[in-house]
Amino acid sequence: MEDRIMSKLSLITKGFIKDNPTFVLVLGMCPTLATTTSALNGLEMGLATLFVLVLSNMAISALAPLVPDKVHIPVYIVVIATFVTVLQLLMQAYVPSVYAQLGLFIPLIVVNCIVLGRAEAFANKNGVIDSALDGLGIGIGFTMSLTAIGVVREILGSGSVFGLKFIPGDGILAFVMAPGAFMVLGYLMVLFNKYLKK
Amino acid sequence: MVLCLTLVCLFCGSILGVIYAVTQKPIAQAAQKALVESISKVLPEGGELSDAQQSQGFEYYTLTDGEVVTAYAVKSSAIGFGGSLTLMVGVLPDGTVYNTSVLSHSETPGLGAKCSTDKTFMEQWKNLGADKSLKLKKDGGDIDAITASTITSRAYTLAVSNAVEFVKSMNGGQNNE
Numbered sequence: 528m529e530d531r532i533m534s535k536l537s538l539i540t541k542g543f544i545k546d547n548p549t550f551v552l553v554l555g556m557c558p559t560l561a562t563t564t565s566a567l568n569g570l571e572m573g574l575a576t577l578f579v580l581v582l583s584n585m586a587i588s589a590l591a592p593l594v595p596d597k598v599h600i601p602v603y604i605v606v607i608a609t610f611v612t613v614l615q616l617l618m619q620a621y622v623p624s625v626y627a628q629l630g631l632f633i634p635l636i637v638v639n640c641i642v643l644g645r646a647e648a649f650a651n652k653n654g655v656i657d658s659a660l661d662g663l664g665i666g667i668g669f670t671m672s673l674t675a676i677g678v679v680r681e682i683l684g685s686g687s688v689f690g691l692k693f694i695p696g697d698g699i700l701a702f703v704m705a706p707g708a709f710m711v712l713g714y715l716m717v718l719f720n721k722y723l724k725k
Numbered sequence: 726m727v728l729c730l731t732l733v734c735l736f737c738g739s740i741l742g743v744i745y746a747v748t749q750k751p752i753a754q755a756a757q758k759a760l761v762e763s764i765s766k767v768l769p770e771g772g773e774l775s776d777a778q779q780s781q782g783f784e785y786y787t788l789t790d791g792e793v794v795t796a797y798a799v800k801s802s803a804i805g806f807g808g809s810l811t812l813m814v815g816v817l818p819d820g821t822v823y824n825t826s827v828l829s830h831s832e833t834p835g836l837g838a839k840c841s842t843d844k845t846f847m848e849q850w851k852n853l854g855a856d857k858s859l860k861l862k863k864d865g866g867d868i869d870a871i872t873a874s875t876i877t878s879r880a881y882t883l884a885v886s887n888a889v890e891f892v893k894s895m896n897g898g899q900n901n902e
Contacts, residue, residue: 590733593729594729594733595726595729597726598726598729598730601730602729602730602733605730605733605734605737606733606737608737609737609740609741612741612744613740613741613744616744616745616748616752617744617748619748619752619755620748620751620752620755621751621755623752623755623756623759627829630831697872700836700873703833703836704833704836
């Protein structure tokens with residue numbers, strides 16, 4: 528019994544460090560680079576992806592045995608796109624300010640390779656509950672990574688954390704823009720793989 | 726194979742239909758609320774607000790006190806750095822800019838996007854007299870641009886200036902003295 532709980536737990540925790548989607552698997556780089564201009568944006572984008580990841584993993588693991596091999600990719604994409612559109616409509620209706628911030632990057636979750644990657648690599652071979660846990664773990668890992676990059680970029684670029692300004696004046700503008708995203712991502716990836724991933 | 730794909734698409738389509746129907750009203754309400762908030766922000770208090778009106782390609786609202794129009798709220802767009810920049814501009818009949826507010830933009834976060842957060846930039850539009858030149862200082866006018874976001878600032882200024890011109894032309898047409 529204890530073994531089973533541990534193995535379920537490891538399904539979640541492996542997404543944090545061992546299979547961290549951003550720093551280890553290096554998937555989903557487009558939203559990672561584009562939406563991490565501030566800690567809050569990174570966090571919100573991570574949570575949006577988490578939502579889609581859990582639901583699409585569950586749906587796909589349930590559907591997988593029924594879907595012929597030839598059309599499995601189109602079916603997965605349709606399922607993922609459906610959840611993303613649902614999320615988009617819900618956000619537009621109930622949290623319009625968040626939607627205004629993330630805008631274009633919500634529909635782009637459809638082509639986020641983390642989501643399709645987990646569907647292909649995990650969900651279609653495992654049960655619904657395991658797939659949900661896997662999605663949860665990877666989603667949390669992605670959210671943490673995006674928030675970490677967002678925190679660093681916001682400190683350097685705007686002198687604030689989660690919108691709380693502690694350094695007056697403008698920051699180093701480059702870190703708010705794309706080049707800064709690449710730099711921060713690169714350095715964090717190095718540190719992550721050196722110290723955390725053993 | 727075809728059957729499977731058809732079924733999946735049919736199912737997903739129906740889910741989307743339901744969600745769309747459910748969220749349609751809140752989305753419209755949220756948009757309406759944002760519009761009303763932005764209008765009340767850019768106009769002086771008191772008076773009666775009209776419904777949306779169209780003229781010369783502008784959508785505008787008037788604030789009337791009795792018979793006299795005391796202010797206009799004009800929806801005005803210009804092309805910014807990342808796409809269209811839409812503002813709500815409150816203009817008094819004499820051409821004074823009362824206040825401005827950003828309705829939507831797609832400017833660079835941390836740079837042009839400051840046009841809706843930067844205090845110094847936003848404050849300068851409050852009660853900007855009709856005698857001021859609606860151009861950036863760089864272009865020989867009176868407006869301070871946002872640091873490193875000249876194109877956004879220029880678009881913002883153009884949108885405000887268009888709105889003011891529109892109100893002036895409306896007034897010129899009404900009381901031909």
